[in-house]
Amino acid sequence: MSKIKMKNPLVEMDGDEMTRIIWKQVKDILITPFVDLKTEYFDLGLKNRDLTNDQITLDAAIRTRELGVAVKCATITPNAQRMEEYRLKKMWKSPNGTIRAILDGTVFRTPILVDCIQPFVSTWRQPITIARHAYGDIYSGSEMLIEEPCTAELVLTRPDGSVRRQQIHQFNGPGVLLGMHNTDQSIIGFARSCFKYALDLGQDLWFSTKDTISKTYDHRFKDIFAEIFAQEFQEDFKKAGITYFYTLIDDAVARVMRSSGGILWACKNYDGDVMSDMVAAACGSLAMMTSVLVSPDGKYEYEAAHGTVTRHYYRYLKGESTSTNPMATLFAWTGALRKRAEMDDLADLALFADRLQAASLAVIEAGVVTGDLKNLVRLRDVRVVDTVDFLEAVAACLTRDAQS
Numbered sequence: 001m002s003k004i005k006m007k008n009p010l011v012e013m014d015g016d017e018m019t020r021i022i023w024k025q026v027k028d029i030l031i032t033p034f035v036d037l038k039t040e041y042f043d044l045g046l047k048n049r050d051l052t053n054d055q056i057t058l059d060a061a062i063r064t065r066e067l068g069v070a071v072k073c074a075t076i077t078p079n080a081q082r083m084e085e086y087r088l089k090k091m092w093k094s095p096n097g098t099i100r101a102i103l104d105g106t107v108f109r110t111p112i113l114v115d116c117i118q119p120f121v122s123t124w125r126q127p128i129t130i131a132r133h134a135y136g137d138i139y140s141g142s143e144m145l146i147e148e149p150c151t152a153e154l155v156l157t158r159p160d161g162s163v164r165r166q167q168i169h170q171f172n173g174p175g176v177l178l179g180m181h182n183t184d185q186s187i188i189g190f191a192r193s194c195f196k197y198a199l200d201l202g203q204d205l206w207f208s209t210k211d212t213i214s215k216t217y218d219h220r221f222k223d224i225f226a227e228i229f230a231q232e233f234q235e236d237f238k239k240a241g242i243t244y245f246y247t248l249i250d251d252a253v254a255r256v257m258r259s260s261g262g263i264l265w266a267c268k269n270y271d272g273d274v275m276s277d278m279v280a281a282a283c284g285s286l287a288m289m290t291s292v293l294v295s296p297d298g299k300y301e302y303e304a305a306h307g308t309v310t311r312h313y314y315r316y317l318k319g320e321s322t323s324t325n326p327m328a329t330l331f332a333w334t335g336a337l338r339k340r341a342e343m344d345d346l347a348d349l350a351l352f353a354d355r356l357q358a359a360s361l362a363v364i365e366a367g368v369v370t371g372d373l374k375n376l377v378r379l380r381d382v383r384v385v386d387t388v389d390f391l392e393a394v395a396a397c398l399t400r401d402a403q404s
């Protein structure tokens with residue numbers, strides 16, 4: 001069988017611990033035997049980030065902007081314990097944060113659904129994708145503990161030194177205070193990424209805030225979305241047969257619970273943080289959640305939603321067999337290959353990505369699963385296998401499909 005050819009390379013960002021091991025296994029067992037893989041490789045493993053003073057992360061992100069598609073392995077975000085473990089020069093920033101800042105993107109998370117795992121919400125037939133605005137609000141807020149009676153104000157200082165003030169609260173005793181912000185530029189980018197991604201998915205876009213209470217702040221989000229939609233996307237949505245729908249966050253929550261899924265739900269930073277965990281948990285497992293960062297100008301970085309699965313890695317290092325679920329990592333690869341295929345007009349590569357995903361789902365439906373899914377699948381015969389055996393079962397299914 002001749003291998004599928006690629007035109008342009010994609011950016012490949014390697015990572016850490018168990019996911020670094022799975023990364024190579026996925027490539028060796030499921031990608032390179034079938035595809036003449038073209039990637040530009042960037043080693044974002046913590047050792048190499050330290051060695052290059054994190055330049056490697058910047059280089060990978062900048063190259064992603066040029067090539068348009070990247071696939072990323074999970075990486076360690078250093079903390080005090082990692083500083084010691086890896087004897088780091090510095091507590092390097094989260095690679096995902098760095099990449100997000102350079103691509104100015106929005107993160108879209110979608111659960112991988114299989115028939116034999118029922119979401120806890122029984123009406124959900126199709127996955128719900130959460131788009132989380134990944135900039136500002138309480139995540140870059142400024143907070144204060146108030147200890148004595150005082151007047152709290154918002155104070156703006158203009159370049160000419162003139163000020164504008166507005167009272168927040170007259171404290172008669174102790175309390176708490178929070179200041180937060182967002183920028184039009186970031187909200188516009190968020191809106192564009194969401195409209196583009198809805199068109200990509202061919203699914204309705206919902207957007208929710210609390211604009212009845214936050215009449216200026218949240219209302220700005222609502223207005224910007226409405227403007228961008230009217231000016232840039234209304235026609236394309238009509239052509240694609242999809243709709244844009246704005247509603248209050250509490251109404252959205254109630255509607256989502258009664259929906260059959262198959263929607264893209266755009267959320268402000270905090271709402272998206274909470275709701276993506278809710279959707280992941282309701283669908284079974286973090287190991288079955290994909291994630292893609294999309295920039296407002298249409299650059300894509302695919303990854304798994306989970307981390308480096310440290311506990312499994314230490315078992316692996318001791319020589320024990322591990323049953324880590326490679327689905328999210330595999331879907332990161334298929335997502336990136338399909339996007340590369342779309343951009344380069346390569347029908348056989350797109351078909352390969354579809355077939356590989358279908359084969360992996362079929363293996364789970366046949367009852368061959370990794371340990372994390374053991375108690376979730378509703379099948380009479382379930383066989384728990386290790387990661388390599390799972391990937392080999394997918395390869396066998398893929399080869400069988402290709403021959404039939």
Ligand code: NAP
Nearest residue numbers: 074075076077286287306307308309310311324325326372
């Ligand atoms: P994690 O790696 O996602 O793992 C948390 C737990 O979830 C695991 O211990 C495991 O449970 C289960 N799990 C996650 N993925 C799984 C999979 N594919 N198959 C089976 N079980 C899976 O999160 P963490 O332990 O909080 O973080 C570990 C490291 O990852 C940290 O250094 C963190 O900085 C990094 N991280 C990176 C990213 C990223 O690059 N996008 C995201 C999050 C965290 P059991 O142990 O019970 O089996």
Ligand code: MG
Nearest residue numbers: 272273274277
């Ligand atoms: Mg969260």
